[in-house]
Amino acid sequence: MGFFRIGRRLKLRLRRGLLVGIAGRLALAFVTVAILAVSANVVVERGVRVVRSTRVDRGQFSPVPSAPIEIARMLLSSPTAAPGGDLAAAEPAWHPAVETGIRRFVSAVDRFQSSTEVRASSESPDSSADADSSVKELEGAAKDFRRLLLRPSLGSELDAALVGYQQAGAAYVQAADRRRAAVREYLSHLDDLDGRITSSINTGWKIFGRVLARESLLKLHADIEELRRRFSAIGGPDGVSPALAETTASELSLRKAYDASERGLIKSQGEGWVGQTRDDFAHMADLREDVAEAAAQIQDGRQRLASWKARLSASASTARAGAGTNAAGEPPGAPNPASKMLVTPAAPARISPVVAAATTTTTTTDTLPDPRRRFTVACITAGVLALLSAISFWTVRSILIPVDRILDATRKLAGGDVAVRVPRGGMKELDSLARAFNRMASQLRTARNITLDYHRHLESQVEQRTRQLQHLAERDPLTLLANRRRLFVLLNQSIQRAREIGCGVAVFFIDLDNFKNLNDGMGHGFGDRALISVAQRLEETAVEFGFAARLGGDEFTVVHEEVSSEQDAHETGRRLVEAFRRPLAVEGREITVSVSIGASLYPDHEQRAEDLLSAADAALFRAKALGRNQLAMFTPELLENATRKFTTEQGIRRALEREEFELVYQPEVSLDSLEVGLVEALVRWRLPDGRLAAPDEFLAITEESGLILELGDWVLRNAMRAASNWRRGAWPEVKVAVNVSARQLIDHGFVHRIQELLREYELPPTCIELELTESVLQTGRATIESLRLLRSMGIDIALDDFGTGYSSLASLEQLPLSRIKLDRSLIAGIDTNPRSAAIALALIRLCDKLDIEVTAEGIERESQFACLAESRAMYLQGYLIAHPVSESEILVVNSLMPQVMHDLMLGIDPKADSPKAPQRVKIPSHG
Numbered sequence: 001m002g003f004f005r006i007g008r009r010l011k012l013r014l015r016r017g018l019l020v021g022i023a024g025r026l027a028l029a030f031v032t033v034a035i036l037a038v039s040a041n042v043v044v045e046r047g048v049r050v051v052r053s054t055r056v057d058r059g060q061f062s063p064v065p066s067a068p069i070e071i072a073r074m075l076l077s078s079p080t081a082a083p084g085g086d087l088a089a090a091e092p093a094w095h096p097a098v099e100t101g102i103r104r105f106v107s108a109v110d111r112f113q114s115s116t117e118v119r120a121s122s123e124s125p126d127s128s129a130d131a132d133s134s135v136k137e138l139e140g141a142a143k144d145f146r147r148l149l150l151r152p153s154l155g156s157e158l159d160a161a162l163v164g165y166q167q168a169g170a171a172y173v174q175a176a177d178r179r180r181a182a183v184r185e186y187l188s189h190l191d192d193l194d195g196r197i198t199s200s201i202n203t204g205w206k207i208f209g210r211v212l213a214r215e216s217l218l219k220l221h222a223d224i225e226e227l228r229r230r231f232s233a234i235g236g237p238d239g240v241s242p243a244l245a246e247t248t249a250s251e252l253s254l255r256k257a258y259d260a261s262e263r264g265l266i267k268s269q270g271e272g273w274v275g276q277t278r279d280d281f282a283h284m285a286d287l288r289e290d291v292a293e294a295a296a297q298i299q300d301g302r303q304r305l306a307s308w309k310a311r312l313s314a315s316a317s318t319a320r321a322g323a324g325t326n327a328a329g330e331p332p333g334a335p336n337p338a339s340k341m342l343v344t345p346a347a348p349a350r351i352s353p354v355v356a357a358a359t360t361t362t363t364t365t366d367t368l369p370d371p372r373r374r375f376t377v378a379c380i381t382a383g384v385l386a387l388l389s390a391i392s393f394w395t396v397r398s399i400l401i402p403v404d405r406i407l408d409a410t411r412k413l414a415g416g417d418v419a420v421r422v423p424r425g426g427m428k429e430l431d432s433l434a435r436a437f438n439r440m441a442s443q444l445r446t447a448r449n450i451t452l453d454y455h456r457h458l459e460s461q462v463e464q465r466t467r468q469l470q471h472l473a474e475r476d477p478l479t480l481l482a483n484r485r486r487l488f489v490l491l492n493q494s495i496q497r498a499r500e501i502g503c504g505v506a507v508f509f510i511d512l513d514n515f516k517n518l519n520d521g522m523g524h525g526f527g528d529r530a531l532i533s534v535a536q537r538l539e540e541t542a543v544e545f546g547f548a549a550r551l552g553g554d555e556f557t558v559v560h561e562e563v564s565s566e567q568d569a570h571e572t573g574r575r576l577v578e579a580f581r582r583p584l585a586v587e588g589r590e591i592t593v594s595v596s597i598g599a600s601l602y603p604d605h606e607q608r609a610e611d612l613l614s615a616a617d618a619a620l621f622r623a624k625a626l627g628r629n630q631l632a633m634f635t636p637e638l639l640e641n642a643t644r645k646f647t648t649e650q651g652i653r654r655a656l657e658r659e660e661f662e663l664v665y666q667p668e669v670s671l672d673s674l675e676v677g678l679v680e681a682l683v684r685w686r687l688p689d690g691r692l693a694a695p696d697e698f699l700a701i702t703e704e705s706g707l708i709l710e711l712g713d714w715v716l717r718n719a720m721r722a723a724s725n726w727r728r729g730a731w732p733e734v735k736v737a738v739n740v741s742a743r744q745l746i747d748h749g750f751v752h753r754i755q756e757l758l759r760e761y762e763l764p765p766t767c768i769e770l771e772l773t774e775s776v777l778q779t780g781r782a783t784i785e786s787l788r789l790l791r792s793m794g795i796d797i798a799l800d801d802f803g804t805g806y807s808s809l810a811s812l813e814q815l816p817l818s819r820i821k822l823d824r825s826l827i828a829g830i831d832t833n834p835r836s837a838a839i840a841l842a843l844i845r846l847c848d849k850l851d852i853e854v855t856a857e858g859i860e861r862e863s864q865f866a867c868l869a870e871s872r873a874m875y876l877q878g879y880l881i882a883h884p885v886s887e888s889e890i891l892v893v894n895s896l897m898p899q900v901m902h903d904l905m906l907g908i909d910p911k912a913d914s915p916k917a918p919q920r921v922k923i924p925s926h927g
Contacts, residue, residue: 029391033384101144108134108141109165109312116169116305120176120298131173135166158312165308172301179294186231186287193280194224200269216261223254244292251288255281402430406437418445476550478528479535487549487557491609494546494561495602505602506560506569508576509616510538513594513628515554530591533584541579545572557613566601566633573599573631594629596620605634618642649705652685652698656710660686663718664884667893668737668855668875671868674901676894677875678735678769681719682884683711703741712744717757720768722887724761730891737769737798742776745783751790765794769819773800774811784814791816798855803843817852821877824858831863844871866908880904 115134119127142162146155201217227250258265258277266274405422412420420441422434474486482490491507498505512534519527531554538548538556546559560572576597583590598619606612615634621642623632632638655661665679685693702708719738726734744750758765770790776783791797798819799811803826811817822840829836840856847854856868859878868876881900882893 029388032387032391101141101147105141105145106313108138109309112138112165112169113305113309116172120173123177123180131169138162138166161308161311165305165312168301168304168308172298172305175294175297175301179291179298182287182290182294183231186284186291187228189280189283189287190224190228190231193277193284194221194228196273196276197221197224200273216257216264219257220254220261223250223257226250227254244288244295248288251284398427399430401425402427402434406430406434409437409441413441413444418448476535479532479550481535481539481556482547482549484549484551487551487559488609490547490549491559491612494559495607495609495612498562498602501562504563504565504569504604505612506563506572507600507602507612507616508558508560508573509598509600509613509620510556510558510576511596511620511624512554513596513624515593518591518593526586530584530586530593533586534580534593537579537584538576541576557616563601566604569599569601570631570633573597573633577629577631596623596628597631598623598634599631600634645701645704648698648701649707652702652705652707652711655685656707656714661711661714662686662692662886663715663722664886665722665736665890666877666884667882667890667897668877669881669897669901670875671901672872674898674905676897678737679890680737680771680877681715681722681739683715703743706743708741708743709747712741713753715739716753720757720761720763723767724763725887726891727763727767731894735767735769737771739771739800742772742783745772745776745786751786754790754795755793766796769796769798771798771800771821776815784816788816791818803839812847812850812852819853819855820847821855821857824878827856827858827864827878830867831861837867840868841871844874848873862904862907865904869905869908 112134115127115131119131121127139162142158146158197217197220201221227247230246230250258281262274265277402425409420409422418441422437424431424434474482474489476483491505494505515527515530518530522530531550534554534556535548535550538558542548542558542560546561549557549559551557558572558576560569563569563572577595580593580595583592598616598621600606600612600615600619602612605615615638618638618641619632619634622638623630626632662684664682664684666682667676668678668680669675670677683695685698687693699708702711716738719736723734723736740750747753754768757763758768772787776787787797796818797816798821799815799817800821801823802811802820804823812820820843822843826836826840826843830840831837844854853875854871854873855875855877857877859865859868859876859880861880864878865876865880868874881904882897885893
């Protein structure tokens with residue numbers, strides 16, 4: 001017995017000594033696998049496929065001028081011509097005037113031939129201009145040459161040959177341009193395909209800086225490089241048939257390799273990647289055929305050009321013979337060897353490629369490991385798998401057995417056996433968990449009796465509270481109507497019944513019009529009692545056909561069950577609107593409220609309860625836009641508009657976070673001093689695609705969402721920062737106009753914010769002008785008081801878009817204005833409509849009497865400028881004078897503005913000394 005006791009103790013100590021935690025075992029496995037992986041990579045390092053990609057710079061093609069038609073040269077040379085056939089050294093064989101005309105004609109023909117060749121090989125402006133010049137020169141020389149002809153029939157032949165010659169040249173150039181465009185587009189698709197495959201290769205696994213990519217991608221990459229090399233071998237604008245055939249074969253080989261691996265690429269790269277690759281292959285095949293067709297047309301065009309040139313040279317020979325002698329000095333009628341040669345077709349022009357300045361290639365290195373290394377790697381891999389298997393088995397066994405014990409004890413403990421205990425053993429962490437479990441079981445046994453007593457006491461209270469909460473969970477506490485949760489339960493039940501019996505369900509989203517005014521005017525207590533009366537009215541109306549619910553605030557919902565048609569839904573909506581035409585009784589008072597209602601219908605509009613309510617909500621916005629106290633049925637366009645508005649609102653929020661808004665500045669120029677009096681800060685949104693969005697694309701949504709406060713503060717801060725920089729630099733008298741919204745003025749901290757920014761940027765109040773619209777008159781007296789306070793600080797106040805609102809003249813009386821800006825709708829017809837001119841000039845004289853400065857917006861024509869030029873005590877703003885520019889460009893505009901205004905004044909001044917309109921000074925503009 002003593003021997004067995006000692007053995008048991010030794011076994012227990014050995015087991016405790018071998019207790020290793022999970023972290024230790026995993027660390028051991030990780031280190032082992034890492035060492036073996038390093039060893040394997042060192043062994044197979046030379047067997048890794050390495051892909052190196054380089055750039056290819058394609059060369060251009062330039063023409064090698066074709067040999068001139070020697071037959072024409074022979075016609076102009078005498079038997080004693082200078083060696084080498086120099087035309088300048090040849091002695092004329094007839095009258096000098098005839099000799100000069102024919103020389104000029106043949107020279108023009110040669111120049112047209114060479115310029116056409118150059119234009120066919122290049123689309124540069126110089127080659128186009130030279131080709132146009134050669135046409136004019138040819139026509140002029142032909143006109144002079146025609147006067148030398150003794151027979152009229154020769155003139156007709158000459159005209160026909162000239163027309164054919166020019167048409168052949170045009171067809172030749174068009175074919176070359178077509179082929180050049182097809183080549184560029186082909187290479188573009190090839191680059192797109194190569195870039196897509198290279199990107200997929202680069203995302204492969206990397207070990208020790210080397211890329212391990214799919215074999216199919218690497219094969220496609222190599223085939224593309226081979227195709228690019230072969231396609232680059234096509235020389236000149238006409239193409240080389242063998243090179244084009246090799247390109248076709250290489251392209252077909254690439255497509256065959258792709259088709260073989262397409263199924264695997266769909267799994268690895270996705271349907272979108274494969275679809276784009278298929279499109280590239282289809283476009284490349286069509287473009288290759290276009291290149292071949294254009295090459296054939298080029299060859300045909302060159303032959304026709306040479307043939308027509310030969311006919312023109314024959315005309316020159318005939319003219320020489322008709323003038324009294326031929327080129328050999330023989331009498332008329334003598335055979336002329338040169339004229340016999342004129343029918344020989346001219347040799348086709350030769351085009352040689354310009355060697356590319358730098359041409360690099362893409363190579364793929366693939367070194368295969370030898371069999372011995374393969375065997376070594378296989379052995380190492382097998383060892384790794386065996387070791388990992390052993391470690392995994394050891395770890396799993398050390399975890400599962402103790403876990404099973406703990407789970408079994410947990411089930412017993414959950415079943416009420418608080419005397420259960422977990423046997424010790426297993427991994428160190430699980431052994432500690434077993435000890436903690438046993439302590440917990442002991443403590444639970446002690447607390448069980450206390451818990452049972454307390455539980456019995458709670459059961460009675462919970463039962464009572466449950467009944468109360470059940471009622472509160474389904475009812476609105478104020479109106480006792482069904483709340484949102486209960487609404488969806490009842491609505492889903494109604495939809496299920498309608499689906500079974502084949503009818504519809506109408507959902508009405510109801511909002512009280514101008515309820516905020518009632519709350520603010522009568523108090524929130526009175527508003528709550530008014531909501532109770534509204535709920536009673538809805539419940540009385542809906543009891544005949546459905547039920548009513550309150551969503552929150554002044555929003556209610558009415559559901560009409562078992563609707564037979566959309567007309568029934570319309571009728572129910574009208575009944576709900578009419579129900580509130582009768583006054584409500586609230587605390588002995590009679591008040592009248594109106595409602596705006598949006599309606600949706602199951603199953604015509606939506607299928608789910610949540611979607612039906614959203615559709616009705618979208619229709620509610622439509623009802624409010626129609627003037628409130630209206631019913632609007634849902635249409636798909638309403639939901640699309642709501643979605644678009646939501647997307648724009650989210651984009652504005654992100655733009656504010658990412659600083660995507662920019663400020664541009666448009667000058668307002670004084671007619672008196674011809675200088676920039678102030679600049680207006682205008683906000684633009686730089687979209688992710690690089691386009692600048694104008695304010696009318698996002699400001700309305702910014703106002704509705706309340707983001708105008710954050711955006712307005714950003715504009716104000718950045719405008720003052722820019723003014724501070726200009727004031728300390730080259731523009732100390734700068735003045736910046738900033739647009740502010742009615743919501744900003746309502747904010748009680750707006751004036752304090754202005755003062756804070758002026759102190760931060762050390763600016764005087766006279767540097768800032770605040771522009772506002774007539775909507776501020778609808779915000780209350782407190783807003784006007786804020787404007788007067790700002791005016792007393794020295795900040796100028798301008799009224800924008802003056803002349804378009806219903807209360808424009810009232811604004812002059814009530815607002816402390818220092819400037820008005822005439823709306824562009826008034827200025828648009830000032831030079832064409834006498835009424836517009838009379839109204840605008842009357843407003844200018846009125847503001848002059850009131851000592852209010854005037855700025856005319858939208859000056860885009862010089863005639864508009866001329867109509868306002870006599871009113872020197874005003875400012876002008878518009879694209880005619882200057883476009884909005886960035887902060888860095890405004891100083892340039894400021895320096896150029898006096899000259900710009902001076903030029904405009906000279907353009908309308910009848911006493912100006914300049915005999916013609918002056919050249920305007922160009923100033924920068926911002927998109």
